Amino acid sequence: QAHFVESGGGLVQPGGSLRLSCEISGFPLDYTAIGWFRQAPGKEREGVSCMVGSDAYSYYVASAEGRFTISWDNVRNTLYLQMSSLTPEDSGIYYCAAARQTPHFRLEPSQYDYWGQGTQVTVSS
Secondary structure, X not given: OXXXXXXXXXXXXXXXXXXXXXXXXXXXXXXXXXXXXXXXXXXXXEXXXXXXXXXXXXXXXXXXXXXXXXXXXOOOOEEEEEEOOOOHHHOEEEEEEXXXXXXXXXXXHHHOOEEXXXXXXXXXX
8 A cells, every 4th residue: 555755845935945845655546647636625626737757748737837847756666846935825724645547637636536645835924
């Protein structure tokens, strides 16, 4: 069974940067997509960025485009999310997740099957 451990969250000032990590063990061999999601208080969980095995490029929510970069380290079995130019609207709990079937809507949380426990990101002065 897959085990996801997120880290790298914390408190950062607006305009700052953070790099999130998601170390995966017992990885399921049948995954087709892996990504980052976030949930702010009182809001629904939303997709931030994902990588799909069959696609040549990564996906980003519009608000993250140009500021966030997703990457995968095959040696460490770790998914990263490099975030820069952070704003208070980026605050929330960030989760990594993986999908067994290729998500029809790439950033739709309901189409992902395996989830980590999350790491808190707070952007505040």
